[in-house]
Amino acid sequence: MHENETAVPPPGVSFVMPVLNERAYLEHAVASVLEQELDGPAELVLALGPSTDGTTELAHQLAAEDDRIRLVGNPAAHIPVGLNAAIRASRYSTIIRVDAHSELSPGYAARALLTLQRTGAANVGGVMRADGRSPFQKAVARLYNSPVGLGGGAYHSGNQEGEAESAYLGVMRRDVLDEVGLFDESVRRGEDWELNLRIRQAGHRVWFDPALSVTYWPRESWLRLARQFNATGAWRGELVRRFGRRNGIRYFAPPALVVLIALALVVAALQLTGALTGLVSAIASLVYLPLAAYVALVLAVALTPGGGSVRQRLWTLLVLPTMHVSWGLGFLGGVLRGARDTVDASRLGTRNTPLP
Numbered sequence: 001m002h003e004n005e006t007a008v009p010p011p012g013v014s015f016v017m018p019v020l021n022e023r024a025y026l027e028h029a030v031a032s033v034l035e036q037e038l039d040g041p042a043e044l045v046l047a048l049g050p051s052t053d054g055t056t057e058l059a060h061q062l063a064a065e066d067d068r069i070r071l072v073g074n075p076a077a078h079i080p081v082g083l084n085a086a087i088r089a090s091r092y093s094t095i096i097r098v099d100a101h102s103e104l105s106p107g108y109a110a111r112a113l114l115t116l117q118r119t120g121a122a123n124v125g126g127v128m129r130a131d132g133r134s135p136f137q138k139a140v141a142r143l144y145n146s147p148v149g150l151g152g153g154a155y156h157s158g159n160q161e162g163e164a165e166s167a168y169l170g171v172m173r174r175d176v177l178d179e180v181g182l183f184d185e186s187v188r189r190g191e192d193w194e195l196n197l198r199i200r201q202a203g204h205r206v207w208f209d210p211a212l213s214v215t216y217w218p219r220e221s222w223l224r225l226a227r228q229f230n231a232t233g234a235w236r237g238e239l240v241r242r243f244g245r246r247n248g249i250r251y252f253a254p255p256a257l258v259v260l261i262a263l264a265l266v267v268a269a270l271q272l273t274g275a276l277t278g279l280v281s282a283i284a285s286l287v288y289l290p291l292a293a294y295v296a297l298v299l300a301v302a303l304t305p306g307g308g309s310v311r312q313r314l315w316t317l318l319v320l321p322t323m324h325v326s327w328g329l330g331f332l333g334g335v336l337r338g339a340r341d342t343v344d345a346s347r348l349g350t351r352n353t354p355l356p
């Protein structure tokens with residue numbers, strides 16, 4: 001057993017961040033961590049995957065410039081593996097998970113520590129506030145922040161403080177992490193939800209504080225977005241295989257949409273070939289009604305006030321069904337055959353444009 005798991009860590013904060021092909025975002029993410037004002041000691045442990053875009057070199061440069069940054073390897077490139085490596089290498093009693101695609105708001109860590117102490121929770125999270133630079137990324141961000149886009153989880157659009165099912169990123173007590181066994185390295189996506197399930201099953205509380213805010217930068221292209229959501233859906237399907245109805249009902253909406261689309265295509269083909277006629281055809285045509293309602297919903301989301309520029313609204317027409325269908329297809333595959341070795345290919349071999 002690692003020495004950090006047998007000795008009581010001293011007071012302080014260890015930020016842990018898995019990193020893979022994030023050269024365009026890493027410097028901003030690291031700066032938002034190092035700028036957090038805390039009374040006690042702090043460190044940032046980066047778990048470096050095998051990046052191909054210069055991320056590793058940048059990480060070494062940043063570590064050379066600030067001794068609060070420490071580096072560990074994550075050759076497998078899997079997020080929970082990297083998180084566990086960083087946690088095991090960490091030195092302090094509070095673990096704050098951070099992400100290279102995210103930026104912490106000023107005062108985030110100090111507020112989270114106060115919330116941990118005030119509530120007695122084991123894990124505290126806040127709101128993921130997605131943002132974008134290009135019209136495409138802005139369209140994705142708007143849908144991330146909408147219940148229509150990602151199903152209404154508290155950390156996307158909640159404003160009521162209280163106990164929660166899971167926490168975005170998470171500010172965690174190290175002793176509880178050691179008690180429940182850190183992240184499950186066999187869960188490649190949805191690892192936060194699975195960890196928080198074990199935390200709650202162990203009798204601890206997970207807490208949502210809407211005063212905590214993290215800026216998240218979504219994927220920059222349609223293909224990367226589709227790959228990301230397909231992988232996430234596949235692992236949610238795997239979690240349904242493992243944990244059944246402990247998964248919220250909202251996770252079943254995208255696969256239901258995919259099934260409806262498949263049924264509609266079958267009905268349309270049978271009608272066009274004359275295999276379905278008369279009353280049977282009329283009854284079968286009812287499958288088009290929920291799809292027509294869905295199309296109306298997509299149009300309404302794109303046209304509502306706050307939808308942004310014309311280009312952003314046009315992207316919304318494509319992005320919203322892409323998110324739902326990609327996720328739903330992945331989910332069905334994950335339920336039927338398991339996620340197996342599905343990875344988020346949107347993070348591999350990226351060529352990002354640096355942020356201003």
